[in-house]
Amino acid sequence: MVSAHIDLNAIDFGALGTWMDGQGLPGGTFEHVGPVTGGTQNIMVRFERGGASYVLRRPPLHPRAASNEVLRREARVLAALRDTPVAAPRLVAACADETVMGDAVFYLMEPVRGFNATVGLPEPHAGDPAIRHRMGFEATSALAELGRVDHRGLDGFGRPEGFLERQVPRWMGELETYAALDGYPGPEIPGLEETAAWLERNRPRSFSPGIMHGDYHLANLMFAYDGPRVAAIVDWEMCTVGDPLLDLGWLLATWPAPDGGGMLTGHVAGLPTAGEITACYTALSDRDTSAVDWYAVLACFKLGIVLEGTHARACAGKAPKDIGDLLHATTLSLFARARSFM
Known part of the structure; x- marks a missing residue:
């Protein structure tokens, strides 16, 4: 099921599935698709496929001139940090080819379970x-x-x-x-x-x-x-x-x-x-x-x-x-x- 809140023009799930298959990632239908909100101009989408959870990050539909290069740089740094103790999102795979998904590069990372302290504090943080x-x-x-x-x-x-x-x-x-x-x-x-x-x-x-x-x-x-x-x-x-x-x-x-x-x-x-x-x-x-x-x-x-x-x-x-x-x-x-x- 695809959430109605997702702009389907932003993510070509058919192309994404074919690319993921080529990367050797688990196959199957896309499930639990939804937006990841935050203070970013880039598009982030959470989904599950083949029993694994992912977050996809790509430039906006109307990208800036350097948007693709910025995403390539992000992915390269996250790849360099993947096997270090640094608390960075764990990169799963990156697509630097602009032709796969509507002239946009993208990458997949594992979801992060956490909260933004500047938005609000949950317990036990709020009370301790x-x-x-x-x-x-x-x-x-x-x-x-x-x-x-x-x-x-x-x-x-x-x-x-x-x-x-x-x-x-x-x-x-x-x-x-x-x-x-x-x-x-x-x-x-x-x-x-x-x-x-x-x-x-x-x-x-x-x-x-x-x-x-x-x-x-x-x-x-x-x-x-x-x-x-x-x-x-x-x-x-x-x-x-x-x-x-x-x-x-x-x-x-x-x-x-x-x-x-x-x-x-x-x-x-x-x-x-x-x-x-x-x-x-x-x-x-x-x-x-x-x-x-x-x-x-x-x-x-x-x-x-x-x-x-x-x-x-x-x-x-x-x-x-x-x-x-x-x-x-x-x-x-x-x-x-x-x-x-x-």
């Missing part, structure tokens, strides 16, 4: 402050585990050489492209130039390359229902090989504040402080975290500029005004947080 506190350390431990993976099997994936040197020019250049949008008055971001200059002056001289998630924050983690453990790190769209300490900076830049404020993430009462998160990562990792504030500032800088792009598009009538206003306010908050780290 110790579990909630431990969730923050488990998020940090999962990140440290990712930072230990040997990236050398991912030849040609990312450009770790000059990674840190490229960051400020790359994102200042991105900001300049928004000027082409009619109606955008320009980046009214207090502290923009000051932050860029500080990052250039204080840039670490070297780093050890590794696999980066690229968007590591609380909303991209699924926690186990029975305790504080991270069941899976999800949404690998921005993964690359670069400096994994930027993932730590990203976590700090977006970490909910003790007063209930947060950057893109909901408030979860009782989490560790940002200082405790840094101390936990330092204890678990061989990486030098002495410049962690620099990475947190870079994360605020980069994420703020990314979000400002939606504000610019909203000024040009290409995105909802309320969303643009909200994300511009978040950009200003991120740059204010950058100043506190500086």
Whole structure:
């Protein structure tokens, strides 16, 4: 049975079945088909076939120019992580051939049993402050585990050489492209130039390359229902090989504040402080975290500029005004947080 909520134009189940048969996966009819909801533009569908459960991930029906390449990269990283202790969704098989399913690549992964803490907390988490506190350390431990993976099997994936040197020019250049949008008055971001200059002056001289998630924050983690453990790190769209300490900076830049404020993430009462998160990562990792504030500032800088792009598009009538206003306010908050780290 196919759920009425699924757009059948998105998934060609006949082609999918033929492809799965060619992969040696269990055959039979598709059962218990349904959407996997979440904050992603990609299409995710859960189903069972031959007694096994799967989640299929593919680009949207109206993909962006790089959508297929993004999915190929995700699948390649998940394949590299499949036999490691990293809490990543377990890849079953990937189809990099765009001709199999309507000009879209796709991959199959095992379903993740877990919940998004920024949406709500089940029991026992909601009623146990110790579990909630431990969730923050488990998020940090999962990140440290990712930072230990040997990236050398991912030849040609990312450009770790000059990674840190490229960051400020790359994102200042991105900001300049928004000027082409009619109606955008320009980046009214207090502290923009000051932050860029500080990052250039204080840039670490070297780093050890590794696999980066690229968007590591609380909303991209699924926690186990029975305790504080991270069941899976999800949404690998921005993964690359670069400096994994930027993932730590990203976590700090977006970490909910003790007063209930947060950057893109909901408030979860009782989490560790940002200082405790840094101390936990330092204890678990061989990486030098002495410049962690620099990475947190870079994360605020980069994420703020990314979000400002939606504000610019909203000024040009290409995105909802309320969303643009909200994300511009978040950009200003991120740059204010950058100043506190500086």
